[in-house]
Amino acid sequence: MQQQDSLRLRPSAEVRFAEELAALKAADQGRKPPGWALSAKAVRSFILGDSRFSIRRKFFGDDALVERALVALMSEQGLMLVGEPGTAKSMLSELLAAAISGTSMLVVQGSTGVTEDHVRYGWNYALLIAEGPSQRALVPSPVMEAMRLGRIVRIEELTRCPPEIQDVLISILSEKVMAVPELGEAASVYAAPGFSIIGTANLRDRGVHEMSSALKRRFNFETVVPLADPNLEMELIRQELDKRLGQAAISVTFPDEVTDLLVTTFQDLRRGQTRDHVPLSKPSAVMSTAEAVNIAHAAALEAAYLGDGTVGGAHIGRQLQGVIVKDNAEDVKKVRAYLDHIVKERARRSRVWSDFMGSVNALKGGS
Ligand SMILES: Nc1ncnc2c1ncn2[C@@H]1O[C@H](COP(=O)(O)OP(=O)(O)OP(=O)(O)O)[C@@H](O)[C@H]1O
Ligand SMILES: [Mg+2]
Structure with missing residues (x-):
């Protein structure tokens, strides 16, 4: 049939x-x-x-x-x-x-x-x-x-x-x-x-x-190859997210700053260096745009069903955990180093980044 x-x-x-x-x-x-x-x-x-x-x-x-x-x-x-x-x-x-x-x-x-x-x-x-x-x-x-x-x-x-x-x-x-x-x-x-x-x-x-x-x-x-242009990657994530949320008739507030955080984290870890060319250890986990879309989607679902409908840095941090831990424990160390050396600095200046840092740390039982 x-x-x-x-x-x-x-x-x-x-x-x-x-x-x-x-x-x-x-x-x-x-x-x-x-x-x-x-x-x-x-x-x-x-x-x-x-x-x-x-x-x-x-x-x-x-x-x-x-x-x-x-x-x-x-x-x-x-x-x-x-x-x-x-x-x-x-x-x-x-x-x-x-x-x-x-x-x-x-x-x-x-x-x-x-x-x-x-x-x-x-x-x-x-x-x-x-x-x-x-x-x-x-x-x-x-x-x-x-x-x-x-x-x-x-x-x-x-x-x-x-x-x-x-x-x-x-x-x-x-x-x-x-x-x-x-x-x-x-x-x-x-x-x-x-x-x-x-x-x-x-x-x-x-x-x-x-x-x-x-x-x-x-x-x-x-x-x-994975998308190298952060603006294109942001556009794609937004478009995919709108499509998926639209199908389920869910509406959330997803600030640009949060999408930017997601894309920046992915691009930094994928390339093994920040936008300002600071080198980092590259995790072996797959950090594809498809994974980024999944994280954005899961974060939006959490905000819609369990939160107040606004996606923040903490939602992204919690979801990122699933992508990193999936592959191996070495990766967790690499992400920790990224947090300690790069994200900490950003967190001083931005609420979204400090919420992100807090939630990744909390999940790993760290400081
Ligand atoms: N350059 C891109 N343009 C559009 N969508 C992209 C792009 N890169 C990743 N995506 C997203 O990735 C999703 C899934 O990708 P797809 O399953 O086709 O990947 P794949 O390369 O076949 O992966 P795998 O090797 O794991 O089979 C797409 O539906 C889209 O949301
Ligand atoms: Mg395939």
């Missing part, structure tokens, strides 16, 4: 942005690569925003990367998005697939448990036994569907797949055909125009199954 869209916690991109995609399509006069639902320019507008159609920006930071990704998808090769966790690799692949193919639902979730059935095809065993191999008994993988329909298939966390699965992709990307020996040559599936693969891989996972150089050659690699 089809689940109603409104009941899904997170509908797919083509559903969430159906209006935007329809508006772009209606006005689209740009050049469409074969098999694409929209022109490359319209896809770019969808992802980077376009005020003419009141389309808001979805991916922040590196516009040139998005353009290179579009070119990669027009080419013979696949697109491989690599980077630290939480840098919007999956989000970008979903948006690209939704805009280019009209669906982002052809996905293989990479893991050590992925088998050939997931990237080639499997069988409905009841039918197979009853009738022998037939088209009816064949269960296509998302990759096979994408080839047949000329769509984009996304392979999440590709480096977690076993090497033999990665090898299957090599032949698909080079030959653009998938044979079904059980059904004879006529049953081979040839990739229709528009077919491509977007893989994502987390740099921290690499090495689990290092990609072979043969597969690497068949992908255009793009590295997605």
Whole structure:
């Protein structure tokens, strides 16, 4: 049974942005690569925003990367998005697939448990036994569907797949055909125009199954890095927060100074130096924008449900704890040093920073 869209916690991109995609399509006069639902320019507008159609920006930071990704998808090769966790690799692949193919639902979730059935095809065993191999008994993988329909298939966390699965992709990307020996040559599936693969891989996972150089050659690699511009990161956090709180019909006061504290802390610890170039020890914890958004959201929920509706430095401090402690005890020491050497000074001049310092200290049972 089809689940109603409104009941899904997170509908797919083509559903969430159906209006935007329809508006772009209606006005689209740009050049469409074969098999694409929209022109490359319209896809770019969808992802980077376009005020003419009141389309808001979805991916922040590196516009040139998005353009290179579009070119990669027009080419013979696949697109491989690599980077630290939480840098919007999956989000970008979903948006690209939704805009280019009209669906982002052809996905293989990479893991050590992925088998050939997931990237080639499997069988409905009841039918197979009853009738022998037939088209009816064949269960296509998302990759096979994408080839047949000329769509984009996304392979999440590709480096977690076993090497033999990665090898299957090599032949698909080079030959653009998938044979079904059980059904004879006529049953081979040839990739229709528009077919491509977007893989994502987390740099921290690499090495689990290092990609072979043969597969690497068949992908255009793009590295997605955390947002370096604090103003863009603030804008993104605000936008994401408004969206999440709006969906739950929650309203809070979230002062700019508090967002600034959150972004400053993340950027300092992520880079291992403050804005004034004071060096610090970098924690190993993932300090991505996605984590910052989660902290802002949790802080807002706490303020709304357990406080007076105004988010302060103390809320951020309490939530930060969860991000840091998750990884290791060494990190706690590094954050303590950050508090002692950097935050203390800021706390002298600002209430928001002193509340922040107080709550991080209290949680760690420190001074
Ligand atoms: N540059 C960015 N532009 C827009 N959103 C971003 C950006 N960086 C991070 N985000 C936020 O991060 C969220 C989740 O990112 P996503 O899950 O796509 O990351 P990922 O790189 O696939 O991470 P992982 O490696 O852990 O799978 C996005 O929904 C968005 O809120
Ligand atoms: Mg991901």
